Amino acid sequence: DAKDKNKFEGTWRLFKLAVPLDHDPGKDFLHVSDGLLQEIAKVLKFPVASLLPPEAFKVVRKSFDARKKLKEPKFVYTVDMDVQKLISLEPHCWDFISRLEPKVGLVEHVHATRDFGDLTSIIRECKENKEAVLKEGNGHNIFSTELYKDLATRKPKIAVVGSGPSGLFAALVLAELGADVTLIERGQPVEKRGRDIGALVVRRILELESNFCFGEGGAGTWSDGKLVTRIGRNSGSVLAVMRTLVQFGAPKQILIDGKPHLGTDRLVPLLRNFRQHLQDLGVSIMFGTRVDDLVIKDGHVLGVMVSKSADRLHLTSQKMEYDAVMLAVGHSARDIYEMLLTHNVELIPKDFSIGLRIEHPQELINSIQYAELASKVCHGRGKIPVADYKVASYIDKEDFYGASDAGLASRSCYSFCMCPGGQVVLTSTSPSEICINGMSFSRRASKWANAALVVTVTTKDFEALDYYGSLAGVKFQREFEQRAALMGGGDFMVPVQTATDFLENKLSVTSAPASSYRLGVKAANLHQLFPIHITEALKQSLVTFDKELPGFICNEALLHGVETRTSSPIQIPRNSDSYESTSVKGLYPVGEGAGYAGGIISAAVDGMLAGFAVAKKFSLFHGDV
Numbered sequence: 017d018a019k020d021k022n023k024f025e026g027t028w029r030l031f032k033l034a035v036p037l038d039h040d041p042g043k044d045f046l047h048v049s050d051g052l053l054q055e056i057a058k059v060l061k062f063p064v065a066s067l068l069p070p071e072a073f074k075v076v077r078k079s080f081d082a083r084k085k086l087k088e089p090k091f092v093y094t095v096d097m098d099v100q101k102l103i104s105l106e107p108h109c110w111d112f113i114s115r116l117e118p119k120v121g122l123v124e125h126v127h128a129t130r131d132f133g134d135l136t137s138i139i140r141e142c143k144e145n146k147e148a149v150l151k152e153g154n155g156h157n158i159f160s161t162e163l164y165k166d167l168a169t170r171k172p173k174i175a176v177v178g179s180g181p182s183g184l185f186a187a188l189v190l191a192e193l194g195a196d197v198t199l200i201e202r203g204q205p206v207e208k209r210g211r212d213i214g215a216l217v218v219r220r221i222l223e224l225e226s227n228f229c230f231g232e233g234g235a236g237t238w239s240d241g242k243l244v245t246r247i248g249r250n251s252g253s254v255l256a257v258m259r260t261l262v263q264f265g266a267p268k269q270i271l272i273d274g275k276p277h278l279g280t281d282r283l284v285p286l287l288r289n290f291r292q293h294l295q296d297l298g299v300s301i302m303f304g305t306r307v308d309d310l311v312i313k314d315g316h317v318l319g320v321m322v323s324k325s326a327d328r329l330h331l332t333s334q335k336m337e338y339d340a341v342m343l344a345v346g347h348s349a350r351d352i353y354e355m356l357l358t359h360n361v362e363l364i365p366k367d368f369s370i371g372l373r374i375e376h377p378q379e380l381i382n383s384i385q386y387a388e389l390a391s392k393v394c395h396g397r398g399k400i401p402v403a404d405y406k407v408a409s410y411i412d413k414e415d416f417y418g419a420s421d422a423g424l425a426s427r428s429c430y431s432f433c434m435c436p437g438g439q440v441v442l443t444s445t446s447p448s449e450i451c452i453n454g455m456s457f458s459r460r461a462s463k464w465a466n467a468a469l470v471v472t473v474t475t476k477d478f479e480a481l482d483y484y485g486s487l488a489g490v491k492f493q494r495e496f497e498q499r500a501a502l503m504g505g506g507d508f509m510v511p512v513q514t515a516t517d518f519l520e521n522k523l524s525v526t527s528a529p530a531s532s533y534r535l536g537v538k539a540a541n542l543h544q545l546f547p548i549h550i551t552e553a554l555k556q557s558l559v560t561f562d563k564e565l566p567g568f569i570c571n572e573a574l575l576h577g578v579e580t581r582t583s584s585p586i587q588i589p590r591n592s593d594s595y596e597s598t599s600v601k602g603l604y605p606v607g608e609g610a611g612y613a614g615g616i617i618s619a620a621v622d623g624m625l626a627g628f629a630v631a632k633k634f635s636l637f638h639g640d641v
């Protein structure tokens with residue numbers, strides 16, 4: 017009957033299938049194991065699990081769950097069941113399927129959706145006039161065959177400034193759609209950038225234009241490569257970005273892993289493939305080329321002024337003309353903010369967070385999170401992932417002691433960018449400033465676990481810096497970065513204090529443990545770094561985190577100063593549909609530096625959507641260009 021027929025159509029999604037550790041293949045993310053078939057059989061109430069054909073099931077998500085309240089740790093799966101295939105391979109299943117009822121969050125009937133794959137495939141399908149559409153989760157069309165028809169005849173000249181995730185994805189979309197794209201990057205390609213980073217870490221030479229923030233792939237290249245995002249893991253745009261990363265060499269398991277990450281060793285070859293693809297599409301890529309200024313006439317951007325890094329003082333500038341300029345420069349390009357102000361481009365100060373980076377021995381975090389299971393972690397080689405954590409606390413303004421009026425506000429303190437098996441790295445772009453972050457390799461095999469512990473700050477916190485206008489937030493960041501450089505004693509040394517000493521407000525002179533930070537650490541009292549209300553928020557939160565993760569506060573926990581660039585202190589206002597700056601026509605601010613993203617995936621999504629918006633704008637409103 018009709019009800020039965022409905023059960024045949026589309027796919028049934030089975031959630032929360034928990035497979036005990038001993039019955040799971042571990043890191044093989046795609047494998048439908050016997051252990052998993054047993055869990056599926058329980059849901060279907062099918063008596064003989066070994067009769068279920070693995071081909072009828074597809075793993076959609078897999079996560080490791082070792083929460084303490086569980087009797088034993090498990091891998092937790094979401095699986096799609098193709099009913100037609102299942103019945104054709106094992107007809108006995110029908111009796112059981114026909115009795116299956118949906119239960120929200122456990123068993124759901126998902127209607128057939130076409131899997132359009134990566135961005136290149138989606139756009140090419142649209143070009144070939146097939147019925148293709150890239151949809152957002154809410155059903156909104158991002159791009160479709162219909163839209164492509166309007167674009168086909170035009171070839172605008174677009175400059176994409178910055179080759180971070182947002183710039184790369186903007187360039188990809190526009191190049192696939194036939195625009196004449198130039199990608200301009202102040203830093204170096206990954207091969208040369210790797211050598212520059214080596215020189216920084218080994219010989220303390222900071223290349224101002226090629227470092228942990230600047231260069232091919234942007235700030236996310238020498239990173240942990242976490243691909244988690246707060247913008248909706250299953251949205252059409254995030255999936256398109258993730259599949260595009262797979263197209264360029266990321267392992268397929270990132271599509272399934274509950275906490276996907278790549279690591280620097282995988283990001284570097286991925287970026288080379290991305291570059292090759294863009295070049296094959298005809299994109300002209302200019303490395304070692306910095307955009308210093310915009311050419312603006314009558315409120316319209318006509319092009320950019322660029323200078324070459326080879327000319328170390330950037331004395332010779334060259335004018336390049338474009339129909340549109342996409343500004344994907346990240347939030348460390350402070351010179352760009354200053355340049356925009358000279359053109360009266362509106363910049364709005366925004367809230368962000370500042371704090372310290374805490375580092376523990378990874379083994380300690382493993383044992384806090386996994387108890388006796390910790391011994392089985394095997395430095396990222398075994399079944400069990402190296403342990404991570406995520407903590408957050410809320411501090412009511414009533415709980416602040418000794419804070420000035422400006423500091424009296426309720427705040428959140430939270431862990432950010434946690435890197436299990438990673439190392440602390442220098443993300444300064446000037447020798448007089450210290451700011452740090454974390455990176456890791458794909459196996460996350462180092463003996464350290466680090467994470468930022470940051471406190472929210474609002475524009476009220478930097479009111480006193482009003483003189484700097486919309487750049488007050490940048491000035492606020494810079495003050496702590498410069499103070500950290502002084503406290504470190506120069507030469508990129510980082511000031512540190514154990515968590516225990518930080519709570520007791522005393523210098524860690526004899527007891528400071530080792531750090532993964534390669535350029536050296538110096539004992540300092542980190543109370544001297546921030547205003548009292550930030551220090552107080554960090555102290556109170558550490559105590560809260562220690563209750564959640566007993567052992568978190570200890571002599572081996574080393575706080576490093578300073579973490580300031582959690583997100584952009586500025587937003588560059590733009591039109592929400594066209595992505596065009598509200599101040600200047602033809603300028604498209606995108607990604608993290610423009611204040612519209614935070615992290616690799618959200619920056620990539622923003623670049624992709626802006627790319628579509630620019631393509632649409634040119635075909636629909638500009639006529640022939």
Ligand code: FAD
Nearest residue numbers: 178180182202230234235236239242307346607608615616
């Ligand atoms: P960016 O990646 O900052 O790229 C901007 C690019 O523009 C740079 O390549 C820069 O050289 C170039 N540029 C700047 N000015 C100019 C100019 N004037 N002319 C020409 N080119 C210019 N996020 C995660 O999601 N997961 C992580 O694990 C993670 N780890 C991180 C680790 C580290 C060490 C750092 C620094 C960041 C990490 N992040 C992580 C954050 C993530 O890297 C950023 O959110 C993301 O890269 C922002 O992308 P974007 O394209 O907006 O800008």
